[in-house]
Amino acid sequence: MKRRQAWFDGQLDLDPERLVFIDETWASTNMARRHGRCARGERLRVGVPHGHWKATTFVAGLRSRGIAAPFVLDGPINRTAFETYVDKVLVPGLEPGDIVTQPGAANDEKSGGRLWRSASSLACSSIG
16 A cells, blocks of 8 residues: 555656657458448449458557657567567657656556566666
8 A cells, every 4th residue: 555655646746748658559451341331222332351361550659749659560569579669669769757658568468567567677778
């Protein structure tokens, strides 16, 4: 309970301009609708990718003033891709005093808590 109270008390010192939230999203060609509607008696014709499902992943840092360190990956993200993102894209854009967080990292199967802790220590040592 003391640690929780200490964390809560420390929130007053946070500068929102220094916060960077890491977020990931993706899209896949198999997300296209395979069924649709049209007027009765009309045939619905629309182009949809077929048989070559691909995923595109987008990772970025979100700041109060906009997007920072955008990164697009052809395929799903994995440990190697995330470490590359942190090292080559995110860290060079950070300034001393920035606070980087990845909501849900401890529950993320791809990165796991250990990966983010190692990546954040990399970021801290690179800008410290």
